[in-house]
Structures are given as C-alpha cells and as structure tokens.
Amino acid sequence: MMKILILAGEQDRLAFSLYEKIKSLNFPAMLVTNRQLVNAKSWIHEIDEKGKASARITLRNGIEINSRKLKAVFNRIRFFSVHHFLNEKDRIYAENELTALYYSFMYCIRLVTINPVKTHDLVNEQANPLYLRQKAVEAGFSVSDIHFTSSPRWQYSKNLQPAFFYQPTGSNEEIASHLIWQNRPLTLTAQATGNQKVWVVGKNVMGVSDEGIKKPVLKLSRLSGKMFLEIDLSTDTGKTVLAHINLFPEQAPEEITETLAQLIIHYKKS
Amino acid sequence: MILIAGIPSESPVEMVINAADKANIPYLVLNQREFHLYDISVQWKDNRFRALIKVNGREYDLEKFKGVYLRMMDYLFLPELRKNKVFNYVGTEAVQKSEFIHQVFTNWLAVTQCRIFNRDADMNSNFSKPYQLQLIAEAGFKVPPSLITSDTGAFNDFEKKYPEIIYKSISGTRSIVNEVGAKEKEILKKIRYLPVQFQKKLSGENIRVHVVGDVLFSTRIISPVIDYRYAHRQGAESQLKAYKLPDIVSEKCFKLSRKLNLPLCGIDLFKTTKGEFYCFEVNPSPAYSYYEANTGQKISEAIARYLETGSAK
Numbered sequence: 001m002m003k004i005l006i007l008a009g010e011q012d013r014l015a016f017s018l019y020e021k022i023k024s025l026n027f028p029a030m031l032v033t034n035r036q037l038v039n040a041k042s043w044i045h046e047i048d049e050k051g052k053a054s055a056r057i058t059l060r061n062g063i064e065i066n067s068r069k070l071k072a073v074f075n076r077i078r079f080f081s082v083h084h085f086l087n088e089k090d091r092i093y094a095e096n097e098l099t100a101l102y103y104s105f106m107y108c109i110r111l112v113t114i115n116p117v118k119t120h121d122l123v124n125e126q127a128n129p130l131y132l133r134q135k136a137v138e139a140g141f142s143v144s145d146i147h148f149t150s151s152p153r154w155q156y157s158k159n160l161q162p163a164f165f166y167q168p169t170g171s172n173e174e175i176a177s178h179l180i181w182q183n184r185p186l187t188l189t190a191q192a193t194g195n196q197k198v199w200v201v202g203k204n205v206m207g208v209s210d211e212g213i214k215k216p217v218l219k220l221s222r223l224s225g226k227m228f229l230e231i232d233l234s235t236d237t238g239k240t241v242l243a244h245i246n247l248f249p250e251q252a253p254e255e256i257t258e259t260l261a262q263l264i265i266h267y268k269k270s
Numbered sequence: 271m272i273l274i275a276g277i278p279s280e281s282p283v284e285m286v287i288n289a290a291d292k293a294n295i296p297y298l299v300l301n302q303r304e305f306h307l308y309d310i311s312v313q314w315k316d317n318r319f320r321a322l323i324k325v326n327g328r329e330y331d332l333e334k335f336k337g338v339y340l341r342m343m344d345y346l347f348l349p350e351l352r353k354n355k356v357f358n359y360v361g362t363e364a365v366q367k368s369e370f371i372h373q374v375f376t377n378w379l380a381v382t383q384c385r386i387f388n389r390d391a392d393m394n395s396n397f398s399k400p401y402q403l404q405l406i407a408e409a410g411f412k413v414p415p416s417l418i419t420s421d422t423g424a425f426n427d428f429e430k431k432y433p434e435i436i437y438k439s440i441s442g443t444r445s446i447v448n449e450v451g452a453k454e455k456e457i458l459k460k461i462r463y464l465p466v467q468f469q470k471k472l473s474g475e476n477i478r479v480h481v482v483g484d485v486l487f488s489t490r491i492i493s494p495v496i497d498y499r500y501a502h503r504q505g506a507e508s509q510l511k512a513y514k515l516p517d518i519v520s521e522k523c524f525k526l527s528r529k530l531n532l533p534l535c536g537i538d539l540f541k542t543t544k545g546e547f548y549c550f551e552v553n554p555s556p557a558y559s560y561y562e563a564n565t566g567q568k569i570s571e572a573i574a575r576y577l578e579t580g581s582a583k
Contacts, residue, residue, distance in 0.1 A: 042421035043465045047400055049415050051407020084463065093443060094464050100398035100441035101418055101465055107401050119394035119401060130381045133314050147313035148374045150367055154324065155311035184363070185370035
C-alpha cells in the first residue's frame with residue numbers, strides 16, 4: 001500500500017499537526033523523525049550502473065520505508081545529531097555521512113516529494129540578504145535598501161539605520177558620527193515597519209487578499225522551486241516589501257495545515 | 271580584469287596568477303590571509319546593488335570583474351583568525367573585520383552575474399557522492415554499481431553479485447578508496463553503527479578530465495594502486511600522460527559540466543578493460559595543478575582565458 005511519509009524533527013509541531021490531520025482523513029501515513037533515522041535498524045540504498053536508485057530503511061520499531069511504496073513525501077529534516085559517537089571528530093564525520101546519505105535518499109524519491117531537497121539547499125540561500133532581494137525583485141516585489149560596510153568611514157549610508165538588536169539613542173547625525181568614528185563593520189538597513197505573514201501552499205496564497213501581492217508571491221514560489229513557503233512582508237516608505245522567506249516555518253494557522261494536508265493527499269507524482 | 275581569491279601560495283592559485291601574467295590578463299588577487307586589511311562595501315539601493323572592494327588603498331567595482339577564480343578555504347581555519355596561533359593572530363577587531371568581509375564577499379558571489387569558478391551552491395553536489403552519482407548517470411555516463419548500507423546481509427548479497435568490492439565515504443570528506451579484504455570483513459558488523467558506501471571494483475585505468483568552460487583536458491593515470499592520489503603512501507608511483515578521449519565521451523563530459531553548473535570541474539572517469547567509460551565523481555574545485563605539473567597541459571591558462579573572455583579556446 002502506498003503511504004504518505006512525513007519526515008521531521010522530534011519537536012516539529014507543524015509536522016505533527018499535519019500528520020494528525022492526514023490520519024484523521026483516513027489516509028495511510030507515517031511520521032518518521034531524524035532520531036528514528038539515525039537509530040534505524042538498517043539502511044539499504046542501491047544505485048545501479050544506469051543511476052537507477054532505490055532505498056529501504058527499517059526502523060527500530062519494525063516499520064519499513066520503501067522508496068518504491070511512497071505516494072507522497074513531505075520533508076522537514078535539515079540535520080542529524082549522531083549521539084552514539086562520543087568523540088567529537090567522529091561525531092562530525094558521522095553527521096556528514098548521514099546527511100550525505102539522506103540527500104541521496106531524498107533525490108531518489110524526489111518525484112513524490114512535495115518540497116524536494118537538493119544539495120543547493122545546504123548553502124541556505126534564503127539567509128543571504130542580497131540573494132533574497134535579487135529573487136524578490138525578479139518576482140516583482142519591492143525590497144528595502146541594505147548596506148554592508150566594513151568601514152563606515154569609507155562608505156556609509158546616512159538614510160539607513162544600523163541593524164543592532166538595541167537601537168542607539170540620539171539623532172541620526174549623532175549616531176552616524178559615532179559609528180563613523182568607531183569605524184567597525186556595519187550592516188545598515190531601511191526602517192521597515194509592520195510584519196505581515198503570507199503562506200504559499202501549492203497554488204494557494206494565504207494570509208493576504210490583495211491580488212497585487214498574490215501574484216509576486218506565487219512567482220517567488222515558482223522561482224525558488226518550493227511549494228510551501230512562509231513569507232514576511234513589511235512596509236517601507238509606504239511600499240510593501242519582502243522582508244524574509246522561511247522554508248521551515250515552525251507553526252502555522254490551522255487552515256494552512258489543512259490546505260497543506262490536502263496538497264499532500266492529492267499530490268501526483270511529477 | 272579577473273579576480274582570484276584564495277591563498278596565493280597554493281599551487282592552483284599560483285598557477286592561475288602566473289598564467290594571467292603570461293597572457294597579459296589584468297587581475298586582482300584577494301589573499302584570504304589578508305582580508306582583515308581590505309575593505310568591502312556592498313549595498314542594495316533603488317532595486318539594484320553596488321559592490322566595492324578596497325585593496326591596498328585602491329577601490330575596485332566588483333561588478334566590473336569579468337570572472338572570478340575561487341579557491342578559498344574555510345576562513346575559520348585561517349591561522350590569522352585563530353587565537354591559539356599566537357604568532358599569526360591578528361587580534362579581535364581584525365578577526366571580526368575578516369569574518370565580516372568573508373561573509374559579505376560570499377553573499378555577493380551568490381548574486382553576481384560574473385563568470386565564477388565555481389558558485390558555492392553548485393559545488394555542494396559533491397557533498398554527497400551517491401547523490402552526485404545519480405546526476406552523473408542522468409548526463410549519460412555509466413556509474414559503478416553502489417550499495418550504501420548498515421546491513422551485513424545486504425552487503426553479502428552485493429558481494430555475491432560483485433565479488434570484488436571497494437569502499438569509500440559517502441560525503442565529500444576526503445576519503446581513501448580501499449578494497450574490501452579479509453581485514454575489513456572481520457569488522458564488517460561495525461557498519462551497523464554507520465552506513466558505508468560499497469562499490470563494484472572495476473578493472474581498468476583512471477582517466478581524469480578537467481573541463482574548463484568550452485575546452486577539456488584529459489589525463490590517463492597509470493598506477494598500481496586503487497587510489498592513485500595516495501600511491502606514495504604505499505611506496506608506489508603514478509604516471510600521468512595526456513590522453514585523447516573519444517568524442518562521444520568528451521560530449522558527455524561537457525554535458526555533465528553544464529548539468530551540474532560547474533564550468534570548471536575535475537571529472538573522474540574509469541576506462542574498463544572492455545573499453546567502457548564509467549564516471550565516479552565530479553570535483554567542483556579541482557587541484558588541477560598536480561595534473562598540469564605532470565603533463566604540461568595548460569589548464570591554468572585555459573582558466574585565466576575563460577574567466578577573462580568567456581572562452582578557454
């Protein structure tokens with residue numbers, strides 16, 4: 001019987017909610033955690049000389065994950081902790097080995113995976129503010145200005161604010177003067193206000209009704225190759241700007257989980 | 271003008287510098303060990319970005335460089351940034367500056383339109399060997415039959431099909447390829463703690479191909495050991511000779527380079543005794559200098575030329 005597989009960390013509330021939702025709709029599903037994979041009874045991953053790959057993972061509780069018997073997969077695992085290697089160098093090596101194996105396993109089931117992983121993802125491009133802005137502009141968003149300078153004395157943007165956890169007191173002139181005198185590496189950003197969360201679940205955009213925003217949001221999802229995204233929007237000088245993309249939101253409103261469950265249940269192999 | 275970033279005394283970097291000099295290609299070297307002496311400014315303003323770097327008091331517009339050769343090490347391991355290396359340690363403020371410049375420079379590399387050997391994200395396919403094998407096969411190459419397992423029963427079944435087997439690591443952590451012998455079989459049950467990659471041992475010879483954009487250099491390696499890179503550890507020597515690949519194999523190499531978006535790469539081929547070509551892996555930051563030094567193939571010149579003009583021909 002073809003099953004739905006959800007792969008997640010042990011504290012992943014969204015994944016557990018999703019799993020419960022799918023089960024409540026009477027679809028065969030399994031939720032497997034990264035710890036269960038680390039402690040699996042056996043991994044058997046084969047690649048023949050034409051590159052055709054398959055995998056069978058048997059967990060300690062006897063459950064088998066067979067790459068040939070999966071209807072749809074939703075992945076939330078990003079890393080492994082390998083506790084049974086006490087020596088730090090061995091543990092780092094083991095974690096690298098398991099992560100590498102995982103990426104190969106995920107590639108062999110990519111056609112049934114809602115959010116396929118690639119080794120590209122190891123770089124976490126979404127965390128790069130320049131990459132984020134480039135993609136956002138391509139999608140049709142406005143973005144706020146940002147400036148990285150290793151020497152404020154050499155290059156400084158007076159219209160931007162230092163991106164500190166605390167906000168320094170004083171006028172903009174006084175703050176600028178102090179930072180230029182200090183001359184330490186600095187990130188300066190525009191003062192964006194507000195935070196609106198928008199979700200993309202397949203072709204659905206949720207959390208916003210403005211069609212003017214839905215279009216670039218969907219395009220961004222297409223450009224990033226991800227069917228499930230959480231996007232943070234802010235306002236900068238009256239314009240809506242993209243502030244952040246999150247591929248692994250920790251939680252989401254119930255309607256998001258329901259829509260995601262439906263997406264997974266009805267997912268057709270690509 | 272091209273940008274060369276890394277440690278200038280490292281052979282692959284040094285050779286590209288020399289090649290650029292010889293071909294009168296203007297270049298700028300960014301020495302990682304001196305990043306704390308540079309300055310960088312990258313800003314996104316009015317929906318476009320502007321990137322400047324200041325080296326030895328002179329400013330350069332990063333977007334004006336035609337190509338970038340990257341051979342950078344993880345900056346956390348630079349002796350200048352490590353407090354316990356007292357002799358070289360540059361101090362806390364300089365460390366913060368070097369780290370900042372590394373981070374911003376890396377962020378810029380991800381978005382620039384210059385030719386780059388190679389982008390970080392694209393290099394990561396080599397992080398997982400079996401993942402990469404699947405991509406290699408999609409480019410039309412045969413790959414060695416592989417089993418990654420923690421199950422001794424699965425290994426026994428594999429051995430029945432392929433009596434001669436080698437083993438190696440799954441991730442990009444440099445590993446030495448070894449044959450599964452009596453010693454390994456004695457401790458085979460240890461694989462239950464961590465899966466190991468096994469492959470059918472092929473008979474034949476190693477061929478290393480360096481793709482540089484639109485040209486390639488092929489080298490035949492004659493070696494008595496399985497992993498020719500470590501022949502000296504076994505008291506043996508490897509001989510390297512320039513080699514002419516069949517056109518169909520050359521085409522597959524270019525296709526693979528494009529598929530992985532690695533315009534510079536080192537492709538490990540194996541020509542069996544039956545004349546079949548298999549591909550083991552693709553190295554995204556090849557230490558081509560070893561092959562150039564032993565064969566005279568002008569790989570470094572091709573690198574410099576490609577970065578400057580867009581063609582290595």
